[in-house]
Amino acid sequence: MASVEIDQLTNALARLPGLGPRSARRAVLHLLKKREGTLVPLLRALETVDAKLATCSICGNVDTSDPCGVCTDVKRDARSLCVVEEVSDLWALDRSRLFPGRFHVLGGRLSALDGVRPEDLGIDTLIGRVAGGEVDEVVLAMNATLEGQTTAHYLSERLESFPVRITQLAHGLPVGGELDYLDEGTLAQALRARRPVA
Amino acid sequence: MASVEIDQLTNALARLPGLGPRSARRAVLHLLKKREGTLVPLLRALETVDAKLATCSICGNVDTSDPCGVCTDVKRDARSLCVVEEVSDLWALDRSRLFPGRFHVLGGRLSALDGVRPEDLGIDTLIGRVAGGEVDEVVLAMNATLEGQTTAHYLSERLESFPVRITQLAHGLPVGGELDYLDEGTLAQALRARRPVA
Numbered sequence: 001m002a003s004v005e006i007d008q009l010t011n012a013l014a015r016l017p018g019l020g021p022r023s024a025r026r027a028v029l030h031l032l033k034k035r036e037g038t039l040v041p042l043l044r045a046l047e048t049v050d051a052k053l054a055t056c057s058i059c060g061n062v063d064t065s066d067p068c069g070v071c072t073d074v075k076r077d078a079r080s081l082c083v084v085e086e087v088s089d090l091w092a093l094d095r096s097r098l099f100p101g102r103f104h105v106l107g108g109r110l111s112a113l114d115g116v117r118p119e120d121l122g123i124d125t126l127i128g129r130v131a132g133g134e135v136d137e138v139v140l141a142m143n144a145t146l147e148g149q150t151t152a153h154y155l156s157e158r159l160e161s162f163p164v165r166i167t168q169l170a171h172g173l174p175v176g177g178e179l180d181y182l183d184e185g186t187l188a189q190a191l192r193a194r195r196p197v198a
Numbered sequence: 199m200a201s202v203e204i205d206q207l208t209n210a211l212a213r214l215p216g217l218g219p220r221s222a223r224r225a226v227l228h229l230l231k232k233r234e235g236t237l238v239p240l241l242r243a244l245e246t247v248d249a250k251l252a253t254c255s256i257c258g259n260v261d262t263s264d265p266c267g268v269c270t271d272v273k274r275d276a277r278s279l280c281v282v283e284e285v286s287d288l289w290a291l292d293r294s295r296l297f298p299g300r301f302h303v304l305g306g307r308l309s310a311l312d313g314v315r316p317e318d319l320g321i322d323t324l325i326g327r328v329a330g331g332e333v334d335e336v337v338l339a340m341n342a343t344l345e346g347q348t349t350a351h352y353l354s355e356r357l358e359s360f361p362v363r364i365t366q367l368a369h370g371l372p373v374g375g376e377l378d379y380l381d382e383g384t385l386a387q388a389l390r391a392r393r394p395v396a
Contacts, residue, residue, distance in 0.1 A: 003262040005250060009243035015236055017228050018221040027214040029286050031244075032260045035251060038213055043248055045207040046229075046241045052203060053233060062230045064201040088227050 060105030060122050062087050070094065070103055077101045079136040083126060083155065085109050085143060093141065104129065109147040110154055118154065130162050140168040258303030258320050260285050268292065268301055275299045277334040281324060281353065283307050283341060291339065302327065307345040308352055316352065328360050338366040
C-alpha cells in the first residue's frame with residue numbers, strides 16, 4: 001500500500017527509458033529498504049546535477065560546467081572537430097577515447113518528416129567555429145541513417161568554402177559482422193569502399 | 199564526456215534493480231535533456247519521500263507516515279490479519295485489493311542457510327498483536343518456497359494457543375497454468391487439495 005508520495009516517486013522513475021511501472025515499483029522498494037545506501041546517494045547526485053546542469057555554449061554538450069569538460073580539456077586537439085547529432089553520440093565517441101579532438105553537437109538531424117530545418121540545429125555556431133579559423137579538420141560523424149547522411153551532405157556543402165579538411169566516418173562491415181546476417185545496404189557500402197590489401 | 203557529478207548520478211541509478219551501467223547512462227541523458235519534465239519531478243519526489251520515510255511501528259510496512267496508510271485505514275477490517283514475508287508482498291496483495299484486512303510484515307523468512315532465526319523477524323510484535331485480542335483470523339501468506347512454508351509452520355505453532363482462526367493461502371494450479379508445464383510439486387499440491395465439484 002503506497003502513499004501518494006511513494007506513488008509520485010514510482011511515476012517519476014517509470015518515466016525513465018528502460019523502466020516501466022513494474023520495474024519502477026521494484027526500484028522504489030529497493031530505495032525504501034536501502035535508504036542510506038541508495039536513496040540518499042541518488043538524491044544528493046540529482047541535487048548536485050540539477051544545481052550545476054548547463055549546456056555548453058561552445059559545443060552544445062550537456063555538463064555540469066559551461067564551457068564543458070571537453071571544450072576546456074587542454075590535452076585535446078582544438079584543430080580537429082567532430083560533429084555529432086546528439087549529446088549521446090558525443091558521449092559514445094568520447095567513451096571510446098578514440099577521437100582526440102573536440103566536438104560539436106547539432107542537437108538533431110535534418111528531417112523533412114519531422115520538420116527539422118537547418119536553422120533548428122546548431123549549424124550556425126558550427127560555421128562560426130570553422131570560420132574562426134581555429135579548425136583544420138571537420139569529421140562528420142552523423143548516424144548511418146538516411147536523415148543522418150542527408151545532414152552530413154548538407155553540412156559538407158555548407159563547409160566546402162572554408163579551408164578545412166572535411167571527412168566522414170567510414171561505412172562498411174561492423175567488427176564481428178557476418179556477411180550472411182548483414183543487410184544489403186551495408187554490403188553495398190562495404191563493397192563500394194573496398195580497399196587494396198596492404 | 200561526463201563530469202564527476204554526472205558520473206555519480208549514473209552510478210547511483212545503476213545500483214537500482216533493473217538498471218545497469220548502460221541503461222543508467224541512457225536514463226541520465228534523458229534526465230539531462232528533459233530537465234523540467236523528468237529530473238525536477240524525480241528530485242522533488244525523492245526529497246519528499248526521504249523526508250517522510252518511516253517504517254510502520256505496528257505492521258512493519260514502509261510508508262511516508264507511521265502508523266502507515268494501511269494500519270490507519272478505517273475501512274479495513276482490523277480483525278483480520280495477513281502475515282507476509284516482505285513489504286513487496288504486502289504491496290502485491292494490496293494492489294490486488296482482494297484482502298480487506300490489515301497486514302503484518304515479518305521482514306524475511308526463517309532460514310537455517312542464511313542464519314535467520316525467529317528473533318530476527320517481526321514475530322514478537324505479531325504475537326503481541328494477536329495476544330491483544332483484537333484479531334479473529336491470521337492468514338499466513340508466506341511464499342510457496344521451502345523457507346516460506348517452514349516459517350508458516352513455525353508461526354502456526356506459535357499461534358495455536360490463541361483463540362484465532364489460522365489459515366494459509368491455497369496452493370494449486372495458477373490461473374492459466376497448463377498441467378503439462380507445471381512442476382510435480384504444484385501438481386502434487388493441487389491433487390492433494392482437490393475439492394468436490396460444487
